[in-house]
Amino acid sequence: MSKITNEKLIELVDLTKEFEDGMRAVDNVNLYVRRGEFVTFLGPSGCGKTTTLRMIAGFDTPTSGKIFLNGQDISNLPPNKRPINTVFQRYALFPHYNVFDNVAFGLKLKKIKVTYQDKNGKEFERVEKLSKKVIVEKVEKALKMVDLEGFEKRSISTLSGGQQQRVAIARALVNEPEILLLDEPLGALDLKMRKDMQLELKEMHKKLGITFIYVTHDQEEALTMSDTIVVMKDGVIQQVGSPTDIYNEPKNSFVADFIGESNIFSGTMVDDKKVKFIGTTFDCVDDFAKNEKVDVVVRPEDIFLMDEDKGQVKGKIISSIFKGMHYEMVMLVGKTEVVIQDTIERKVGEKVSIIIKPNDIHIMAKEFSSNKYDGYITKKNTVCFGDGEFDCDVTQLYPGSFLDEEGYLITAEGDKIDLTDVDVTVEVGLKDIEISDDAELGGAVGNIVSIIYKGDHYQLIVRTDEEEEDFVVDTEYTWNENDRVSVIIPSEKIKLALKQETKR
Amino acid sequence: MRKEKTLNNERTAGSVRFGFSRRQLCIPYGVFLLCFVIIPLVLIVVYAFRGNDGGFTLDNFVKFFSSTTTISTLIISVLLALATTIVCVIIAYPLAYILARSNLNRGGTLLMLFIVPMWINFVLRAMAMKDLLTLTGIFGINNYLNVIIGMVYDYVPFMILPIYTVLTKMDKSLVEASLDLGASPLKTFTKVTLPLSMPGIASGITMVFMPTMTCYVISDTFGNGLITIIGKLIDEQFTAFSNWNFGSAMAMILLAIMLISMWVTGSFKSEDTRGANL
Numbered sequence: 001m002s003k004i005t006n007e008k009l010i011e012l013v014d015l016t017k018e019f020e021d022g023m024r025a026v027d028n029v030n031l032y033v034r035r036g037e038f039v040t041f042l043g044p045s046g047c048g049k050t051t052t053l054r055m056i057a058g059f060d061t062p063t064s065g066k067i068f069l070n071g072q073d074i075s076n077l078p079p080n081k082r083p084i085n086t087v088f089q090r091y092a093l094f095p096h097y098n099v100f101d102n103v104a105f106g107l108k109l110k111k112i113k114v115t116y117q118d119k120n121g122k123e124f125e126r127v128e129k130l131s132k133k134v135i136v137e138k139v140e141k142a143l144k145m146v147d148l149e150g151f152e153k154r155s156i157s158t159l160s161g162g163q164q165q166r167v168a169i170a171r172a173l174v175n176e177p178e179i180l181l182l183d184e185p186l187g188a189l190d191l192k193m194r195k196d197m198q199l200e201l202k203e204m205h206k207k208l209g210i211t212f213i214y215v216t217h218d219q220e221e222a223l224t225m226s227d228t229i230v231v232m233k234d235g236v237i238q239q240v241g242s243p244t245d246i247y248n249e250p251k252n253s254f255v256a257d258f259i260g261e262s263n264i265f266s267g268t269m270v271d272d273k274k275v276k277f278i279g280t281t282f283d284c285v286d287d288f289a290k291n292e293k294v295d296v297v298v299r300p301e302d303i304f305l306m307d308e309d310k311g312q313v314k315g316k317i318i319s320s321i322f323k324g325m326h327y328e329m330v331m332l333v334g335k336t337e338v339v340i341q342d343t344i345e346r347k348v349g350e351k352v353s354i355i356i357k358p359n360d361i362h363i364m365a366k367e368f369s370s371n372k373y374d375g376y377i378t379k380k381n382t383v384c385f386g387d388g389e390f391d392c393d394v395t396q397l398y399p400g401s402f403l404d405e406e407g408y409l410i411t412a413e414g415d416k417i418d419l420t421d422v423d424v425t426v427e428v429g430l431k432d433i434e435i436s437d438d439a440e441l442g443g444a445v446g447n448i449v450s451i452i453y454k455g456d457h458y459q460l461i462v463r464t465d466e467e468e469e470d471f472v473v474d475t476e477y478t479w480n481e482n483d484r485v486s487v488i489i490p491s492e493k494i495k496l497a498l499k500q501e502t503k504r
Numbered sequence: 505m506r507k508e509k510t511l512n513n514e515r516t517a518g519s520v521r522f523g524f525s526r527r528q529l530c531i532p533y534g535v536f537l538l539c540f541v542i543i544p545l546v547l548i549v550v551y552a553f554r555g556n557d558g559g560f561t562l563d564n565f566v567k568f569f570s571s572t573t574t575i576s577t578l579i580i581s582v583l584l585a586l587a588t589t590i591v592c593v594i595i596a597y598p599l600a601y602i603l604a605r606s607n608l609n610r611g612g613t614l615l616m617l618f619i620v621p622m623w624i625n626f627v628l629r630a631m632a633m634k635d636l637l638t639l640t641g642i643f644g645i646n647n648y649l650n651v652i653i654g655m656v657y658d659y660v661p662f663m664i665l666p667i668y669t670v671l672t673k674m675d676k677s678l679v680e681a682s683l684d685l686g687a688s689p690l691k692t693f694t695k696v697t698l699p700l701s702m703p704g705i706a707s708g709i710t711m712v713f714m715p716t717m718t719c720y721v722i723s724d725t726f727g728n729g730l731i732t733i734i735g736k737l738i739d740e741q742f743t744a745f746s747n748w749n750f751g752s753a754m755a756m757i758l759l760a761i762m763l764i765s766m767w768v769t770g771s772f773k774s775e776d777t778r779g780a781n782l
Contacts, residue, residue, distance in 0.1 A: 057680075057684060058683075059680050079680070080686050085685065086680075086681070088677050089677075090675070092675065092678050092681040093681075094696060094700075095700070105687075109686045109691065110686060171685070172684075175685065
């Protein structure tokens, strides 16, 4: 790892990829990778990590933005002209070649400049293919590196998944690329083999000093192998950092939830470096403004279980599962569940207490404290926003006003105002939104795209179809991702504000 | 495990209900094979080795190989079939390639357009094509050209379909891998796409080469009655000259040629993993 230089080898600038159906797979990504670094793109499926990799490889062209390699714009360079090689998800070995020919494929195409001296001692250059001897030497070296000596003549179909994987790695590395791209290369292997290959890849990276860009959805794999992890979601980079940074200091609740087990609580800053959650005030090390609503992340292994009366917070164990290395127990504090990992088992029903050290409390700015939208008033005095239409109380725009029979607003001063098509900003609290299975009930319809458990409630995001507006909802009920729901907001909970002075 | 068990139960229940074992169910097919494949073949062999007096003889084969008419007909048939097959490959490959890659062919609509003519009676199609050629004046140029055009027209869908199937089933990441390793699009085609589509070409060849040797309806329609292919010769022995023995011998020779051509293309197919040097 000492080999990582500060030189930016590849740089992505405002990189965006929009597919024909209008889906934004990669949204304005800015990132650089240093020479010799092992970078992992991590995220759930559909987060844009593979698309980003394919743009670096040259299989997809960016819709906008640029890719620089060694300072040169390669955004529109075809893949065969890039000094980058890829290990594909399903290996993509050529079935009509044997192991040797697969590995030698790139070498046979390679042309190098050779300098000669003519009779007069003058130097001249000639572009030549690699000699057969050089190719054989290089292939043998590459196969040796992946422990497949003597496999040269074997046909691809006689190899096991792990062996095919190694051939694929050898085939890419033999070309000595500046960057090696790996697209979930271990996904098809069983757990044991995957763990071995992780370490071997890491070892190869150290030995060769080639820059690796690795794509995976497996957080453990990312933490094990990478120098730097790039967490992505919905085509947007959520956080870039070292494995320890990402694990210990997640920037938002998505990252915290995605990387490892974690308790995410809603909390409030009550004083300087004091945060209140699960009904108790804890000392912490993060600085936030007083009274700010925050998300608090505590890893299950960072919570110490004590006998009742000895800890900071009392509760009752409601479940306990043996996980091999430890017990995973759930303690109930009021209505909030706290997940705890400990090597000593506490029985279900046992009254206990916990201690959390200030260092282990990670505080993040709360992502959504309320939903805010741009909307407009319709003829019927309803309000359109977030891809839907909702009943609302328009009289709140003018204190003391009321509606007459014709639907015009009469202000306290007695002025008559037509509110049709007036632009407003709309604010709705997270707890003020209800969702229902019945599409007819609500003002807008969408799918649940994300669910994060926050200790005593779920925070979910409902995304509408057409405009892709998000409703962030706090609810105690269990829903599933991709559930189709309608959004119900009681009219008195919709807070309106005028965008500009209305025309009379 | 449990699912398997219920499946097995269903199977036994099924055979109990109908009262037939698997072997018994095979009987109709065995009878069919016997009546329409094995007995006719045996009859052909018997006739081929029988002289006019009813005794065993090799005269029919000697007659075939010593007559310039039959040998030249055989050579012309093979050459016509060969030319048809080559033209079919040249037309079908690029077309199948475009169809397999193109966005235009979503849901296979474009492919259907090329396949639908196969559903129309082929004599009718041949007549229509002949009229079209006469109308454009091409028909007067050369009888052999006419026959080749007619055969290509009739048989090209049989070449398109297997090549198209192979190309659509091909893993696209192989092409990407080739580009990724530095091969130009042309090199990628010659080193990856083409070798991997050889099985499709091979089965296309079997489906075109063999029928065109015997399909004398087209040579009759397009050849102005001046081109005789081996299929026509066999037909004449049975119908016009009532010489079943000689006809059977010719049929056997044709069968041997077909088996050889099948063996050649078949070895292509099994070698598809090493056909890379093409």
